[in-house]
Amino acid sequence: LQMANDICIEQTIEFPIDLVQNEFILNQVVGHLESFEKIGDCSYKAKISFHVDVAAFELTQVLNVIFGNISLKPGIVASEIELPDTLLQYFKGPRFGLEGIRRILNVYDRPLLGTALKPLGLSAKELGNLAYQFAKGGIDIIKDDHGLADQAYAPFQERVKYCAEAVQKANAETGSASIYVPNVTSSFTNILPRVYFAQQTGARGLLLAPGLVGFDTLRAISADESVHLPILSHPSFLGCFLSPAGGFSHYALLGQLMRLAGADAVIFPNYGGRFPFTRVECENIVKGLKVDLGRIKKIFPMPGGGIQIEMLPELSRIYGKDVIYLIGGDLFRHSQDLIESCRYFHDMVVKYKDQPDLTFSPA
Amino acid sequence: LQMANDICIEQTIEFPIDLVQNEFILNQVVGHLESFEKIGDCSYKAKISFHVDVAAFELTQVLNVIFGNISLKPGIVASEIELPDTLLQYFKGPRFGLEGIRRILNVYDRPLLGTALKPLGLSAKELGNLAYQFAKGGIDIIKDDHGLADQAYAPFQERVKYCAEAVQKANAETGSASIYVPNVTSSFTNILPRVYFAQQTGARGLLLAPGLVGFDTLRAISADESVHLPILSHPSFLGCFLSPAGGFSHYALLGQLMRLAGADAVIFPNYGGRFPFTRVECENIVKGLKVDLGRIKKIFPMPGGGIQIEMLPELSRIYGKDVIYLIGGDLFRHSQDLIESCRYFHDMVVKYKDQPDLTFSPA
Numbered sequence: 001l002q003m004a005n006d007i008c009i010e011q012t013i014e015f016p017i018d019l020v021q022n023e024f025i026l027n028q029v030v031g032h033l034e035s036f037e038k039i040g041d042c043s044y045k046a047k048i049s050f051h052v053d054v055a056a057f058e059l060t061q062v063l064n065v066i067f068g069n070i071s072l073k074p075g076i077v078a079s080e081i082e083l084p085d086t087l088l089q090y091f092k093g094p095r096f097g098l099e100g101i102r103r104i105l106n107v108y109d110r111p112l113l114g115t116a117l118k119p120l121g122l123s124a125k126e127l128g129n130l131a132y133q134f135a136k137g138g139i140d141i142i143k144d145d146h147g148l149a150d151q152a153y154a155p156f157q158e159r160v161k162y163c164a165e166a167v168q169k170a171n172a173e174t175g176s177a178s179i180y181v182p183n184v185t186s187s188f189t190n191i192l193p194r195v196y197f198a199q200q201t202g203a204r205g206l207l208l209a210p211g212l213v214g215f216d217t218l219r220a221i222s223a224d225e226s227v228h229l230p231i232l233s234h235p236s237f238l239g240c241f242l243s244p245a246g247g248f249s250h251y252a253l254l255g256q257l258m259r260l261a262g263a264d265a266v267i268f269p270n271y272g273g274r275f276p277f278t279r280v281e282c283e284n285i286v287k288g289l290k291v292d293l294g295r296i297k298k299i300f301p302m303p304g305g306g307i308q309i310e311m312l313p314e315l316s317r318i319y320g321k322d323v324i325y326l327i328g329g330d331l332f333r334h335s336q337d338l339i340e341s342c343r344y345f346h347d348m349v350v351k352y353k354d355q356p357d358l359t360f361s362p363a
Numbered sequence: 364l365q366m367a368n369d370i371c372i373e374q375t376i377e378f379p380i381d382l383v384q385n386e387f388i389l390n391q392v393v394g395h396l397e398s399f400e401k402i403g404d405c406s407y408k409a410k411i412s413f414h415v416d417v418a419a420f421e422l423t424q425v426l427n428v429i430f431g432n433i434s435l436k437p438g439i440v441a442s443e444i445e446l447p448d449t450l451l452q453y454f455k456g457p458r459f460g461l462e463g464i465r466r467i468l469n470v471y472d473r474p475l476l477g478t479a480l481k482p483l484g485l486s487a488k489e490l491g492n493l494a495y496q497f498a499k500g501g502i503d504i505i506k507d508d509h510g511l512a513d514q515a516y517a518p519f520q521e522r523v524k525y526c527a528e529a530v531q532k533a534n535a536e537t538g539s540a541s542i543y544v545p546n547v548t549s550s551f552t553n554i555l556p557r558v559y560f561a562q563q564t565g566a567r568g569l570l571l572a573p574g575l576v577g578f579d580t581l582r583a584i585s586a587d588e589s590v591h592l593p594i595l596s597h598p599s600f601l602g603c604f605l606s607p608a609g610g611f612s613h614y615a616l617l618g619q620l621m622r623l624a625g626a627d628a629v630i631f632p633n634y635g636g637r638f639p640f641t642r643v644e645c646e647n648i649v650k651g652l653k654v655d656l657g658r659i660k661k662i663f664p665m666p667g668g669g670i671q672i673e674m675l676p677e678l679s680r681i682y683g684k685d686v687i688y689l690i691g692g693d694l695f696r697h698s699q700d701l702i703e704s705c706r707y708f709h710d711m712v713v714k715y716k717d718q719p720d721l722t723f724s725p726a
Binding site for chain 2: 247
């Protein structure tokens with residue numbers, strides 16, 4: 001209880017409360033403890049409200065109020081964020097969302113297929129060649145690996161040119177509408193030029209890691225009137241926030257905040273892959289992406305990080321149809337012929353697309 | 364050992380290593396394990412090197428290579444970062460550093476005095492009035508509390524005007540060179556306009572929380588040729604990175620990285636205050652701020668977060684002279700007369716400035 005009261009003060013006035021006589025500050029600036037309950041042997045759930053004016057209608061300050069200074073104190077997890085309409089109206093949220101991305105790809109009745117251009121170290125031309133094969137094999141969303149920046153072996157501009165052209169060529173041959181999504185994560189000064197270059201050069205989406213550039217940079221690009229591309233968010237550098245020792249819940253960080261900041265799809269490591277996310281954590285992310293948030297659009301989960309094609313029967317029962325499967329390495333492992341691997345991936349997705357959703361079936 | 368080898372791959376190619384035949388990628392892209400040793404019952408120390416080209420000479424990608432994807436795996440701490448000269452030359456580092464800040468304040472022979480304008484909820488005029496009293500009492504650096512953004516009760520522009528004027532007025536009366544440092548932490552779109560407005564309106568420094576805006580935003584503002592103000596960095600939102608369960612050491616994050624990104628002074632919670640930092644952790648931050656980093660300047664530690672004036676005899680033996688003490692609430696507690704409290708703070712700093720440094724005395 002003391003910790004909860006402490007949060008009310010630390011996140012606002014940071015001042016000895018006994019020295020404050022000003023009624024306005026005590027009532028409208030300091031946070032208020034709305035409820036408090038014991039939920040485990042040593043854990044408690046507190047609901048704390050802050051006056052909307054404290055957040056000053058900027059995402060940086062919203063994050064600061066929710067978790068700024070208390071990030072420095074262990075044992076506090078922001079499990080769920082409720083934002084009032086007066087604050088939500090300052091955020092446009094995702095521009096495309098579930099429906100917008102489906103419209104771009106012209107695919108309405110099945111999960112979407114995603115993959116990543118890798119490994120780092122290939123030339124722009126080699127990556128373009130990979131992109132062509134992926135598109136030819138029926139992958140909907142072909143994104144840069146998030147480690148592709150502006151390395152000498154595949155400079156950003158050259159890479160975008162080769163890969164965008166390659167996907168357009170494949171689309172012309174197949175009649176599909178696959179998209180190439182370059183990684184624009186970069187310095188404060190380079191990021192907008194890269195976004196604009198990508199858009200002009202035929203990229204049809206943007207990959208961005210808000211852990212590296214800041215959540216508000218994601219918001220700004222998503223809200224930029226001259227940018228007309230959906231955004232995939234990547235969780236790089238955000239893992240420490242997901243510690244049970246203190247941070248955010250998967251629901252709040254990778255679900256609610258990514259969506260509030262304007263991502264149209266959220267990449268995260270699927271359970272059972274190279275990362276230690278559990279199935280429940282993945283389901284909670286999906287809830288955060290699809291929970292009602294007023295006029296803020298619902299968006300796609302994009303599980304990846306070691307998914308194998310053979311997991312699709314199971315995954316289809318968990319994620320349903322509104323999901324983008326991100327499979328990288330396993331396409332190379334499945335067969336020497338990459339186009340053939342992609343077609344197999346595609347067939348498996350179609351085959352299992354109408355599995356009953358596990359979350360609605362009896363336990 | 365498997366985890367260390369895994370880091371080499373996960374942070375670069377993110378690809379099944381057995382499927383890579385390309386010699387260039389294996390030698391110059393994948394990370395290399397330089398050494399590996401057991402340092403505790405269940406802990407190991409690995410030294411891993413990455414080819415400088417992988418980092419692509421951008422801070423976002425440097426952070427991505429050091430700790431991007433592995434932030435999502437528990438149990439990994441980046442304890443020390445070695446940056447080669449070929450990479451360091453792309454970073455200007457702090458523009459002012461220890462010496463530059465001393466020159467601005469014209470104080471060479473004692474620790475510097477800092478305080479914060481608070482509580483949040485006061486009007487711009489009231490904050491200006493506080494700033495005047497602080498400067499009058501001899502505080503060198505008067506900064507915004509980091510929760511002051513652009514709230515309706517004290518809008519950014521109005522606040523900067525009142526506070527900068529108040530400090531100038533006090534300086535004219537005392538002959539000192541105190542500085543007002545506003546918080547410019549804000550959205551991607553607002554931050555540069557706030558920086559320029561602050562500079563034009565008489566602010567003499569900038570407060571920035573890279574956890575909220577991204578480390579590269581700090582770097583960009585520090586490197587901006589039209590900005591001539593020292594930067595204080597604030598640790599808001601960075602706490603989760605300091606967990607022993609995975610993240611960075613205090614030395615690497617609040618020491619090395621803040622400095623590499625261009626902070627001239629680093630604010631952090633002192634041990635024994637409102638936050639759970641230990642004395643050793645604080646000492647390690649200081650080491651990171653002062654360790655030799657080629658031509659990257661040494662910078663000031665700025666411990667705060669609940670320091671009481673009575674701790675100065677002890678603290679002076681730990682931090683020596685090159686420190687900025689940040690004392691907020693305790694100035695209000697010490698006396699009803701704020702100017703009198705500041706003078707007492709000042710006298711205590713002067714009285715204990717020549718204490719032998721504990722770190723050089725026998726245990």
